[in-house]
Amino acid sequence: MAATTPPGQPTSIPFYRDTRVIAILVQVAFALVAIGTFWFLYSTMMDGLRRANLLPSFAFLRQPAGFPISESPIPYDPSRTYGYAFLVGILNTLRVAGVGIVLATLLGITLGIARLSNNWLLRNIATVYVEIVRNVPLLLQLFFWYAMSQAFPRVQEAISVGGLLFLHNRGVTIAWPHANADVGAWVPWLWAGLLAGVGFYIARRIQFVRRDRPGVALPWALLIAGAIALLGFVVTRLVAGQWPVTLEIPELQRFGFSGGITLTTNFAALLFGLVIYTATFIGEIVRSGIQAVNKGQREAARALGLSNAQTLRLVIFPQALRIIIPPLTSQYLNLTKNSSLAVAIGFPDLFAVAGTTLNQTGQAVPVIMMVMASYLSISLLTSLLMNWYNKRMQLVER
C-alpha cells in the first residue's frame, strides 16, 4: 500500500483539503462576516441615534401614554403608562384573533363540506365564494367592509337582522345571554352536572380497561352533564319564577341600544374581514383533507353497514383531521398575523398602539423589538398548542 504514495510526499491529506478543517474554517469565516455586518449596522445606528438624542431605552414604558384608546377589554385612560397601553394592544389582538379563529374554523368547515356536497348549486356557490374571496387582497376587503360599516344608517334606523342583530353606524349590536338575579340558584346544578359527567366518564373508562374492550364514554358523559344542567335550568324557573339566564334582545332607546353587546364598527369590520378571508383557506384545507382519505375507507365503512353520517363521523373525519391539522395551524398563525392590518381601519390592536407609541416617543428600536417579540411569542405559543394537539391525533401505529 505504501508503494502507491509517491516518495517525498506526506501520507496525510494537507489540512486545507481536510473537510473537517474546512467546515470549521467556513463557519468561523461566516460567523465573523455576520458579526461584522451586525456590528457595522449597530454602530451606525447608535451613532445616528446619539446625534438625534434618541438613545434606545425602555424607560418610556413607565411614562404616561397620554393618548386615548377607543376600545379596551381592561379599564384604560390616557394617564396610564405606555407599558399598560401596550398590554391593552396585546389583549385587543388576542381578542380579535381568538374570536376570529373560532368563527373562521366554523365557517371554513362548513365551506369545505359544502364544496363536497352532492347538491350542485351548493357546491358551485361555495366554489365561487372561495375563488372570489381568496384572490383579492385582504387589506382591500378590510377597507371595503370598513367603508360599508361607515355607510350604515344612524342608530335610530338600524338595520335589523332577524331582530337579534342590528347594524348601525356606531357598530353592530347583538342579542346576548344575560344572567338574571336568580343565576346563583342554578350554579350548584352546573357543578353537579360537571361532577356527574366527569364521574361517569372515569367510571366507564375504568370499566373499559378492566374488560380490555374499546368503547366511547364521552358522548354519554356530555349527555348526562347536559341533562342535569337543563333540569336545574327548569327547576330554577319553577322555584324562582324566572329563567336564570335569558337572551337579552337589544332595545332601541333614545340615545342608542340598551342590552345585548355592541361591537365597534372597527372591530366588527376587522373580525368580519378576517373570518371571511381565512375561512376560504380553511375550507380548502378541509376539502382536500377529506378528499385525501383513501376511497377504500369509505367503501369499507359502507360495506360494514355504517350509514352515510356514521361513515363521515367515525371513519372519514378522524382520518382527515390528521391531514388537516398542520396546514390549519399555519392558517391560525396567518389570521393572527393578519390581524395587524387593524392599523389600517383604526382598531387599536398591538401594532396600532405600538405605532402611536413610536410616533410619540421616537423610540423606534425598542418598540419594534417589543412588537416582534410579542408576535413571535403568540406564534410560538399557537404552534406549541397545535403541535401538542397534532401529536395526540396522530395515528398510533404498531
Added chain:
Amino acid sequence: MATEASQPRTRAPRPSIGALEWLRQNLFSNWWNGLISLILLVLVFQILSGLLRWVVTTEGWIAVTSNVRLLMVGRYPPDQIWRPELVVALIAVLLGLSGGVWRGIPLVLAAGFSVATLVLGLISLALPPEQAPPVFSTRLFLFGAAALAVLAIAAGWRLRAPLRWPLVAGWILLYPAAILILRGSGANAIGTNLWGGLMLTMILAVSGIVLSFPLGILLALGRRSNLPVIKWFCVGYIELIRGVPLVTVLFMASLMLPLFLPADVRVDAVVRAIVAVTLFSAAYLAENVRGGLQSIPKGQTEAARALGLNVVQTTLLITLPQALRAVIPVLVGQFIALFKDTSLVVIIGLMDLLGAAQAVYTQPQWLGIPGGVWRETFFVVAGIYWIFSFTMSRSARQIETNVNVGNR
C-alpha cells in the same frame, strides 16, 4: 389478452339523462337537498339581480373611468407614459413568442393577453377621448399591444426551436430592462416617488420574487447544511421572519433602514419597501425550496458523489435543478400571495393599486354622488387583483398536473 389489447380504447359509456332527471339528481335528491336548493336559488337570484341593477344604474363608474391613469401608473409623469407602455409592449412580444414556441399554458396566457387588451381597447372607444393624448393615445396603444401579441405568437409558431434560449434570456433580462426603462437616466430620471398604481404593485411583487430568489435558495441550503453555525443562523432568520406579520417588516424597513445606513446614504420609500418585501419573501421561499430539496431521493446525491462531483457541483447540477422544478407550482402560489400582500405598502404611505383606489374615491369631486364612489372603485380594483391572481393560480394548477404527468 391480445384481442383485448387490439380493441380500440373507448371511454365507459355515460348514461345520458334529461334535464328533469339532472335536476332531480343534483338539486332535489331528497327533501333536505331540495330545501337547500330552493333557499339558495332565491338567495342567488336576489344577489345577482341586485348586483346587476347596481352595475347598470350607478353613476359612480365615472370616478374610475376618469382615473384610469392614476390606477395604472400613479403619479407617473403623463408625457413619459410611453415608458410603461414600452414595457407592456416588451411583455406582449415575449409572451406571444413564448406562446408560439412552447404552446400549452404560455399560448393560453398570450391569447388571453391579446384578448384582454383588445377588450380594454374596445371599452376605451366607448369612453370620452383624453384631453391631451401623449405620444400616441391609449386606444392605439391597447390595440397595438393586442396586435403585437398576435404577431409574436405567429412568429414564434413559425420559428420555434431556435427561439428557445433567446426567449429564456429575454425573460431573465426583462426585469432589469423594465426597471431601467421606467427609471430613465440622467437629469430626466423619473423618481420612484412618482411610481404608483398597478405598475408599482407589479414591480414590488416581481422584485420580491426575483430578488429574494438568491437569498431564499442560500437560506434553504444553509438550513439543510451540516455546519451548525450556518444552520442555526438560517433557522433563526427564517423562523423570525415567518413569525411576524409583513407589516412589521415593512415598518422596520421604512423606519430602521435609514438608521442602519450611514447618514449620507439616502434610500427612498419604494426601495425600502422592496428591501422589506425581499427580506420577507426570502424566508418563505427558503421553506418552499427546502420542501423541494427534501423531495429529492437521497440516491441522487449519493450517485453524484460516487461520480466524483463535489458538494457544490452536486448541489448546483443535481439536487437544486430538480428541487426547483418540483416547487414551481408552490412558487407561483407564493408569488400570488406576495402580489396580494404588496397592498400592505399602503400602510407605510406608498400609492400602489390599492393606495390609488383610496386616492380615487376620496377625491372631492365625487362628494355629490349619493353614497360615494367607494363601491365602484373597490369593485374595479378588486377585479384587477382577481384577474391576475386567478389566472396565475389556474396556471399553477395546470403546471402541477403537467409536472406530475412527467413524473409518472
